[in-house]
Amino acid sequence: MLTHLFIACSFFIGIIFTNPIKDSIDYELLGGGVEGDMFFPDGYDPTKSHSDAKGVAAYGNRLWPNNxxxxxxxxxxxxxxxxxxxxAIDALMNATSTIIPGTxxxxxxxxxxxxxxxxxxxVKIQYGTGCSASxxxxxxxxxxxxxxxxxxxxxxxxxxxxxxxxxxxSKLFIGIYxxxxxxxxxxxITVNYANMDPSKAHNFNKYVWGSTALNQNTPYDYGSIMHYSASGFSNNGLPTITPKDPNAKIGQRVGLSAIDIAEVRALYKCSS
Known part of the structure; x- marks a missing residue:
């Protein structure tokens, strides 16, 4: 079902979301959380294994009730x-919705x-430093x-x-990372560690399927709204991320890609 959903609309969405937005300041990296903009309780880090037995009790299942x-x-x-x-709210809701047949x-x-x-x-939306979310x-x-x-x-x-x-x-980060x-x-992609401060390298740690993150079983998505830009955490203006596909553009902040939509709908068990 996921495959059908993102294949059906990836062509059109891919045309729209090709060019990343370039800023002199990447505000998403200034929020102070994990990977720049994510806040978890008690120092939880999805790139690190959490083998302690308190996992379920401490973190629990926190999908939003009734969607x-x-x-x-x-x-x-x-x-x-x-x-x-x-x-933005209207755009997200519309992108992840479906047309009711016959209407x-x-x-x-x-x-x-x-x-x-x-x-x-x-969700308390407020002014502050950088862009971030719980x-x-x-x-x-x-x-x-x-x-x-x-x-x-x-x-x-x-x-x-x-x-x-x-x-x-428990030990798993589940959802849209x-x-x-x-x-x-x-x-x-190739991560160019020479172009970042060593103290920022942890922001490029990888998850481990089934150990620190749940595999959504979707293809790698250069066009995801969740992808860092090519210069994320750069300290010299040179790319920290180089796509192996020379035609790929990363870091767009226009709207959800077809695969982003498929992942949200699968996570919240929305029917096709």
Whole structure:
């Protein structure tokens, strides 16, 4: 089913999402979390094996119940910024939805809506340093931090929401992770450690299928909205990531790729 979904739309989406957005500052790498923009509890790191027995109790299954993600936008006071966030939410929901047969209506896979008084857990969207998000559903407030101006674009906000939609269970990071952290990444990219500060090299650690990350059984996706740009964490302006496909473009922040969509829909068990 996954194969059918991303093959059916990959041609069209691939045409749209070819050119990465280039900034003088990569705000997604300034959030201070794991790989720059992911926050887990208690120092959890998805690139490191967690063999302790407390895993299930400590981390639990944190997919959003009923596929509903409440959010609080009250801290974003600028009307233009609020509009960009709402556009990103609409784009993500629309991309992962499907048309109801015989109608023009769409059935959402994920519903991202304003929080109500009955929502004990929600995503608090706020200003801060860099772009970052708490990973998964959990107790209390989950945060998404957006720095002005670099984080206020639709694709970057969708990127952070995909971190929020992911989860971790026992030893496994489950969901939508940074593409270049996949265990098979060396077949598709070359990581140029000479072009980064050695203290940043840990951001390029690889996951291990079945040990630190769940295999989504999808192909490597240069066009993923979750892929680092070619210059991520560069300290000399030269590429830290070189695609082995000379025609490949990485680091786009326009919208979800066909494979991103397939992974979200599979994670949240949305029917075809």
């Amino acid at each position: 509903v993600v409440p959010y609080d936008l009250s801290s974003i006071i600028d009307a233009g910024h609020r509009s960009i966030v709402l556009q 023009t209506a769409r059935k959402p896979c994920i519903t991202i809506r304003p929080r109500t008084a009955s929502d004990p857990v929600f 990973v998964g559903y959990g107790t209390g407030t989950r945060s998404m931090t957006l720095e002005n101006p670099g984080c206020f674009r639709s694709g970057t906000i969708q990127h952070e929401f995909l971190h929020s939609l992911s989860t971790y269970y 940074h593409e270049q952290s996949r265990p098979d990444r060396d077949d598709y």
